[in-house]
Amino acid sequence: MAPAASRPILPDELTENILLRLDAAADVVRAAVACGDHLRIARHRCFQRQFRSLRPPPVLGLLPSGGAELICAEPPHRSAPAARAVAREGDFAFSFLPRDPAAFTDWRVFDARDGRVLLSRRSTEAATFVDLVICDPPHRRYVLIPPIPDEVVLKRYSAKMESEPFLAAACEGEESKFQVIYNWISQYKIDTFVFSSDTGKWCAATSISFLPSRLIANPKVLRRYYVGSHFYWVHGPYGHMLVLDQIEMKFSIVAIPFDGNDYIYGIYQACESSPFSMLE
Template sequence: MARTAPVADTDTIAVLGGDLLREVFLHLPTPADLLRAALACKPFLHAARSARFLRRFRRRHPFACPLLLGCFVHRPSEDRCREDPSPLLLLAPLPAAARRVVEAGDFALSFLPDRGSSGPDPWRVLDSRSGRPLLWDRASAEQPVADPWKVLDCRNGRLLLRNRVSRELAVADPLTRRWASLPAPPAERPVGYGLVTDDGCSSAFQAFCLSEDGGGSPGLRALVLSSSELRWADAAVLAGQYNLEDSRVMQANGSLYWKLKGGERMVALNTETMEFSLLELPDFARQFSFDVIEKGDDDAGGLYLLTMLGCCIEVWGGWDDGSGVLTWTLVDKSVKFQRAMADMIGSPQFYRHGLVVIGVVAGVVFLRNKDRLLSIDLETMKLRMLAQKDTCPSALMYPYTMAWPPSCLNPTEEGM
């Protein structure tokens, strides 16, 4: 007798209900387990697609999701007329299924328009080497541009990009080839950008722009644009003079952070209350690079910084002492990586160039050592070499993650 495949008891599943199913799914160890469960039957898929549930699942499993696919980097220019060419994706070690997802995407960003907003056709094609056009802006007669789009930030599989000529912005998803055009922010002197995305909804986001024109007086002005309205609005103003030169945006616990020049302080913008604050940083922040990280729901009250000191990963926690000043304490320290790095780099003198923390994403620390790009998995403490010498990009590097498989997302549940 031929065997028949087991059929899910839909009546029992219906009795359980979506809320109880989501509480069960919350205890699954990895996103892969959640995806397998979601694809078992339609009620399971409906329960797992809840945006609110996906946000809870991600907070509960900070090291397991999102999945790191690689790093967007800006390659060094070989031609003087080609300023900052199109970004390149350096792949992380991936299982076969994840690699197929990457191969199906468009990480060359060829789905984005190669035209500015100054007219119907403001460009003249000069060359088409490397598969991307080299363009000349007729209106401004500027130098040719190899690729008009530059990466400003990257969160949950979406890129915040700026057109080098028109100054308009765009939010793009290379996996789905979807993108949204944003108007140029009404800012005289923009000095920083940030992208905040929804963990459960694939289309909801907020774009932020920091400008030095603080409402007519010296200060920082924050502008915000929501995906639901697509127009810029004033969010907050911080009086005073602040230098954000070469400061990259950091993000944790619903706030954006920019380190001020000198390293003594950091500007924070709460994206929920739309309030600025100034934070005093520990002494090491003046000399060493760091990134802000999240430590989960249990430790939500503190601010955590991860840095590399003496070839060891250190995590420092800062708590308000009641007077508005943060008190910093060393809360975690890893083993020394000196010998492993010397063997991997091929020289015990690598420390002369320092170890620069570029960012911490999906439980992975990214480091730069002169012309080399390294990573350390915080769960396994495994050290990897991502790029070196002629393949190593400039200091602009944006880890790219896939928040959830496309089949797990439901854009109709944005309001949940």
């Protein structure tokens, strides 16, 4: 019997280059579990960061504010099969969430990020802040966010003011944790509170006043975007945009470098993909 051919040993640099050429993270995982050398390379943070920079996360669909369904990506979009599978297995009507028959309002989608969905409803006990819940539709799991305590608020708010809850982006290596940012908006000021899943508590994070310069005349009409650890609120005719640094949790107002009569419809960015958590 002829001796079995020995498996060629490839340098790590060449193996890494091959793995980086795979189409999706799932392909890397399959290759990693089949070979110890592949697994060692795929587990390395440098490799994962490089792969994420080359492979943006797939867009599976859109969530209307009222929920009820996932509007799936359709062929020939490459995410169409995955979108159909998620829509079939998940509960995007959010029927697993607690209901209050006495309430006049029900849960509605407010934000979605990193596979989580943030929903809100007007509290029946308070006329100002809204009830919040974070949920995972494919697994029908949810976490109720506690109300902001009085000792954190420290001031009186009016129901005429506007609430804007949204999800912070997950930090590298901390994808299992989440933060909810809650802006309380008047015509002249924004107060910002942050809830951390790590502590289970709210804290008063920052605030900004638009007086006396009034560079932003009405913050309630601003549209929010997220790019590179910063949130941007934009309304083109104002000529200025509001910026929140998610890391430093500080606001600033930045001039828009073009004619204020132009509208902004998007902020271009490079995206990152989901983590290789199953290889840990």
